[in-house]
Structures are given as structure tokens and as C-alpha cells.
Amino acid sequence: MAQNLPYVLVLGPPLTYSEFQPRYSSSYNFLNLSSSPLPLLQFLAAHRVHPSSIRAILCNPLQRVTADVLRSLPSLGVVITTSVGTDHIDLSECRRRGIRVATAGGLSTEDVADLAVGLLIDVLRRISASDRCVRKLIRFEFLNLPLGSQVGGKRVGIVGLGKIGMEVAKRLEAFGCKILYHSRSKKPSVSYPFYSSIVELAASSDVLVVCCALTEESHHIIDRKVMLALGKDGVIVNIGRGALIDEKELVQCLVEKEIGGAGLDVFENEPHVPKELISLDNVVLSPHAASMTLESFNHTMEIAAGNLEAFFSNKPLLTPLLDD
Numbered sequence: 001m002a003q004n005l006p007y008v009l010v011l012g013p014p015l016t017y018s019e020f021q022p023r024y025s026s027s028y029n030f031l032n033l034s035s036s037p038l039p040l041l042q043f044l045a046a047h048r049v050h051p052s053s054i055r056a057i058l059c060n061p062l063q064r065v066t067a068d069v070l071r072s073l074p075s076l077g078v079v080i081t082t083s084v085g086t087d088h089i090d091l092s093e094c095r096r097r098g099i100r101v102a103t104a105g106g107l108s109t110e111d112v113a114d115l116a117v118g119l120l121i122d123v124l125r126r127i128s129a130s131d132r133c134v135r136k137l138i139r140f141e142f143l144n145l146p147l148g149s150q151v152g153g154k155r156v157g158i159v160g161l162g163k164i165g166m167e168v169a170k171r172l173e174a175f176g177c178k179i180l181y182h183s184r185s186k187k188p189s190v191s192y193p194f195y196s197s198i199v200e201l202a203a204s205s206d207v208l209v210v211c212c213a214l215t216e217e218s219h220h221i222i223d224r225k226v227m228l229a230l231g232k233d234g235v236i237v238n239i240g241r242g243a244l245i246d247e248k249e250l251v252q253c254l255v256e257k258e259i260g261g262a263g264l265d266v267f268e269n270e271p272h273v274p275k276e277l278i279s280l281d282n283v284v285l286s287p288h289a290a291s292m293t294l295e296s297f298n299h300t301m302e303i304a305a306g307n308l309e310a311f312f313s314n315k316p317l318l319t320p321l322l323d324d
């Protein structure tokens, strides 16, 4: 390691880290904690790096940047996450310390919306379940599957009509769905019916697509009451964060057939997936992969590198969430 290069602590590597690291290793000393079994301070000691030498953290949404981690690094100036969501970062501690925070920006918005629509169609039309059936039968026959349900005409309640929610709405309108939404407040520029009560939104929807950010207020925004209001044929799609849904109740509602199905890209305690979900044919599971396209990842890598460069040359961050 060249001693004169700035140290960047990698808490959670970008998926493309194997390309990222060599490309930028002439500019930074990357210390990849996620490849080590050691706790942070022992890891730094093993590399003979003093905690106050760390000025930047690079992380992904699966690694929590807790107040403890932040407090261990007295000279930390920036946290750069390769995600859009920032619920894994203790933002109040960052604010208190004046630590800058940069995200992946918004380029994966369309990829995430595409996956939401994909999951919705998969659950309604039983694509994954049929695929499993064909593979098991080997010889193709008309399959004895329960019928799917038409996508067109469905009333889709979008929970969180931000950038991703709007892209989901745009796509589903083209399928002939009727869009309804719940957000923190009514959007003056949008003509879709607004529901201030999420239970009422659920009662008026065939499908709920959960697109909002995870905050203290939105934690378990989809609870048992919402699921019961959605009803026995209702479907939930979640591309936001696992903890937006009370997962225990979700599992119970699915097992007891209180709702009709679910398409889930995110889980409450990732990478743990409740085992009851594995055997349910009306549930489609995806491994937090909504933004996993080559295009999104190339872009994310460039944004992360641009933010590192901006920080170390005292310029404004490219995609700031907190900046001064």
C-alpha cells in the first residue's frame, strides 16, 4: 500500500468491486473490511492503519453504518453508498458530525420499476410457478396449474409515489391498470386518486406495490390490518425495503391465505428469507436484485468514483444526500 494515498474503508463492496478496486487503486488505499473476519478496529490494527487515517467509507445497502462504526473513525468525512436507499446509515450521527453522505443517485430508478412490474406479472400470471412445473414434468403437457389472473384492469395501489413509484405507475398504466397511491402528502401534479389512509388504499386495490423509503415512520407501514384490507386475492410487491412490511404477519397471511400472493425483492433480515415462503407457489422471491443490471452497476461505479474524487478534492459531491 502506498502510504501517501488516502485510505478508503470498504464496508460493503460494490458488486463490481473486483473491477472497481484495480481501476482506482493508484488513487486510493482500499481497505476491504467485508473480506475479513476481524472487527473494525482489529482489522485496521492488522493493516497498521490508525482509525484517524480513514476519511471515507464505501458501502452497499447490506452493511450497516452504525453510530459505533462512525464513532470509531474520528476523521471520517464522507460515507459513499452504492445504493439509492440510505436506511443502513446512521444519518443523524452523520449530521451531528458533519459527515457528508452520497448515494447512487437515481439512474437505477427504471431498473427497479421494471423489476416491480416483473414481479407483479410473475405472481399474477404464475410464471415462476409454471416454470418449476415444466421443469419437473420434463415432457411438456397442459399443466394442471391454478389459473393466473389478468394484469390489465387491476387496481394497483402504489405506496410511495416518488421517482420509482412514478415509473411503476407509468409502466402499469400502459398495461391498462388503474393507479391509486398513498404518499406522505398528496402530489398536486398527479391525477391518480390519493389515499391518506393506507388501509383504505389497500381496501380499494388488487395489488399493492411498496416503493417508499424505509424511515421510522414507514417501518411496518404494511401491517396485518393493511393485508386484511387488501383481501384474499390481493397481491403485495415489495421492491423498497423488507422492514416496510411486518414480515411475520406477511408470512402468516400468506400461509393462512388471507392474501393471494407476493413478489418480494427485499426481506426484513437479509439475507435471511423466512423458510415458509420457499414452498409457496404464489410467492416470487428475488435476492435484493432490483437494480442489478450491468448498466446500473457501471453507472454506480462511476458515481462512487466521482464522489470519492469530489470529496478528496474538496468539491461538492455528485449525488449528495448530506453535503455542506
Ligand SMILES: O=CC(=O)O
Pocket (backbone or CB within 6 Å): 061, 082, 083, 084, 085, 086, 104, 108, 291
Ligand atoms: O436497494 C438498493 C438501493 O437502495 O439502491
